Amino acid sequence: MIAVIPETLTIAHRELIRGVRERSRLLGSLVRPFIWLFLLGTGLRAVAGGALPPGVENYQHYIFPGMIVMNILFSSIMAGTSVIWDREFGFLKEILVAPVSRTSIALGKTIGGASMAVFHSAITFVFIPFLGIPVDWMKLLLVLPCMYLVAFAVTSLGMLIACRMRSFEGFGIMNNFVIMPMFFLSGAMYSVAAAPDWLKVIIGINPVNYGVDLVRSVFLGIAPSHPLWLDITVLAGFALALQAVVIVLFRKESG
Amino acid sequence: MADVIIDVQKLTKKFGSFTAVDNISFDVREGEIFGFLGPNGAGKTTTIKMICTILPQTVGNIQVNGFDTQRQQKEVRRSVGIIFQDPSLDNNLTVRENLYFHSRLYHIPGREIPGKIDSALELVGMGERKKDLVRILSGGMKRRVEIARGILHAPKILFLDEPTIGLDPQTRKHMWEYVLQLKARENMTMFLTTHYMEEAEYCDRIAVIDHGKIIALDTPANLKRLVQGDLVTLVMRDSVRAAKILREKTEYKPVVENSQLQFYIKESRDRIPLLFKLLGDEILELDVKKTSLDDVFIHLTGRKIREEEASSKSSAHERMKYRARMTRKI
Numbered sequence: 110m111i112a113v114i115p116e117t118l119t120i121a122h123r124e125l126i127r128g129v130r131e132r133s134r135l136l137g138s139l140v141r142p143f144i145w146l147f148l149l150g151t152g153l154r155a156v157a158g159g160a161l162p163p164g165v166e167n168y169q170h171y172i173f174p175g176m177i178v179m180n181i182l183f184s185s186i187m188a189g190t191s192v193i194w195d196r197e198f199g200f201l202k203e204i205l206v207a208p209v210s211r212t213s214i215a216l217g218k219t220i221g222g223a224s225m226a227v228f229h230s231a232i233t234f235v236f237i238p239f240l241g242i243p244v245d246w247m248k249l250l251l252v253l254p255c256m257y258l259v260a261f262a263v264t265s266l267g268m269l270i271a272c273r274m275r276s277f278e279g280f281g282i283m284n285n286f287v288i289m290p291m292f293f294l295s296g297a298m299y300s301v302a303a304a305p306d307w308l309k310v311i312i313g314i315n316p317v318n319y320g321v322d323l324v325r326s327v328f329l330g331i332a333p334s335h336p337l338w339l340d341i342t343v344l345a346g347f348a349l350a351l352q353a354v355v356i357v358l359f360r361k362e363s364g
Numbered sequence: 365m366a367d368v369i370i371d372v373q374k375l376t377k378k379f380g381s382f383t384a385v386d387n388i389s390f391d392v393r394e395g396e397i398f399g400f401l402g403p404n405g406a407g408k409t410t411t412i413k414m415i416c417t418i419l420p421q422t423v424g425n426i427q428v429n430g431f432d433t434q435r436q437q438k439e440v441r442r443s444v445g446i447i448f449q450d451p452s453l454d455n456n457l458t459v460r461e462n463l464y465f466h467s468r469l470y471h472i473p474g475r476e477i478p479g480k481i482d483s484a485l486e487l488v489g490m491g492e493r494k495k496d497l498v499r500i501l502s503g504g505m506k507r508r509v510e511i512a513r514g515i516l517h518a519p520k521i522l523f524l525d526e527p528t529i530g531l532d533p534q535t536r537k538h539m540w541e542y543v544l545q546l547k548a549r550e551n552m553t554m555f556l557t558t559h560y561m562e563e564a565e566y567c568d569r570i571a572v573i574d575h576g577k578i579i580a581l582d583t584p585a586n587l588k589r590l591v592q593g594d595l596v597t598l599v600m601r602d603s604v605r606a607a608k609i610l611r612e613k614t615e616y617k618p619v620v621e622n623s624q625l626q627f628y629i630k631e632s633r634d635r636i637p638l639l640f641k642l643l644g645d646e647i648l649e650l651d652v653k654k655t656s657l658d659d660v661f662i663h664l665t666g667r668k669i670r671e672e673e674a675s676s677k678s679s680a681h682e683r684m685k686y687r688a689r690m691t692r693k694i
């Protein structure tokens with residue numbers, strides 16, 4: 110049982126090496142928030158800037174934590190492609206015939222993918238000085254574990270989808286149905302308080318919403334819309350439940 | 365007789381209503397090269413997957429190195445090394461990294477890893493390419509790296525699933541040199557699947573498999589005895605007279621066609637001198653076509669092993685994919 114730890118780290122280590130070598134995803138993590146923050150954010154600022162919660166100066170500051178979560182969302186879901194990739198190119202078999210437990214494979218892939226996602230979203234920090242967001246280093250250090258929690262939860266979802274998918278095309282289509290709605294219904298771009306009731310219900314069942322709330326309140330130092338313990342519990346519960354399913358699916362995997 | 369290292373009893377695998385492996389039993393002995401010979405889609409890879417624990421069987425028992433493939437998966441996995449039919453290296457990692465992760469996955473102690481990687485790569489002549497990304501290597505080189513990886517953790521049994529598919533004849537020959545060298549050095553048991561007859565000749569024993577069933581299992585020499593024998597063609601001064609002599613003095617049944625005589629002899633090498641003794645300088649030309657395993661396969665199944673290949677590798681691939689989908693549905 111104790112072997113799970115080194116095994117998990119080995120699998121995660123490989124994901125990290127692969128992740129770092131994929132420069133295009135790194136570039137994407139830089140360009141994506143740039144587009145939203147400056148090209149879209151500047152325009153929307155005039156329209157949505159009025160309904161900001163107390164303690165937030167401008168709209169770009171308000172959506173910035175949303176950008177952090179958006180990068181996590183993209184990177185984490187994409188981490189699932191590594192499973193499809195491995196299956197398609199045969200490496201999955203190499204892992205499956207090795208004397209490692211399926212739990213290690215699932216956890217290792219998720220931890221590796223989540224770590225890459227945190228790295229990709231931390232890239233967003235380079236925009237902080239340009240926006241003049243008042244943050245100190247302590248706050249950044251505090252927000253990292255929150256980001257990791259969100260990343261772990263969403264990567265588990267990405268793994269779950271990938272385990273059920275046989276092709277990259279299918280995965281791409283699934284992504285559109287998952288990433289975009291999850292992002293738009295997360296409260297990243299607008300305050301949930303202003304949304305109509307029926308939308309609030311949908312937003313309420315979206316785990317990413319709790320992620321945005323958590324990251325935003327820690328990052329901007331403002332009051333969260335849910336209690337923080339609820340944010341953390343929902344994310345952790347979501348992560349554990351999906352991870353359990355992923356482990357079961359890996360047990361059935363035959364390459 | 366050497367110890368049994370793989371024991372397969374009444375093994376069946378069904379994908380939905382399709383029976384891929386149909387109630388087969390056989391054993392593999394320690395130190396031998398055991399071969400599965402059969403056309404694409406015969407059930408070879410499915411059987412290997414079950415022996416290697418990555419596919420559960422529908423019915424039957426498999427023991428590998430004394431461990432049950434269902435209840436003692438980790439022990440079985442530790443005992444085997446596999447060179448898969450399709451490439452299975454990580455293209456985005458270097459040769460060394462691929463082998464490093466393999467070592468980690470097989471729990472090789474950290475300080476032993478560099479030495480093991482070096483000696484394994486040395487064996488397949490890839491020591492110089494350690495730092496190269498796998499993606500830039502040729503197909504043959506990748507195969508060699510896969511062999512190095514397969515033996516890194518010193519498995520008791522090495523599985524080679526169509527090890528030379530897609531390689532040119534020369535690379536194929538080299539690959540066999542490495543494999544035979546390895547076997548001589550480590551006394552490793554080898555389990556090979558192939559649809560190349562020439563490769564099956566390397567085996568100590570061969571199971572001929574078709575439609576999920578083992579239809580024959582013996583040494584290559586014994587399998588060849590199943591067929592009529594080597595085809596001897598003689599061109600004679602007087603073929604009719606020669607045929608008469610042969611019918612009187614031997615058990616052969618020559619067929620005469622103009623100046624030509626044709627008949628089958630078992631183990632021709634020992635019998636050719638007899639022909640010269642009987643017919644002497646009447647013989648103008650002599651030609652012997654040795655029995656091949658191809659003939660054995662035709663004899664056993666009534667068709668050539670390569671016929672299905674004409675429908676191309678891709679269709680076999682499609683079949684596999686279809687099966688994969690079927691598996692998911694279950």
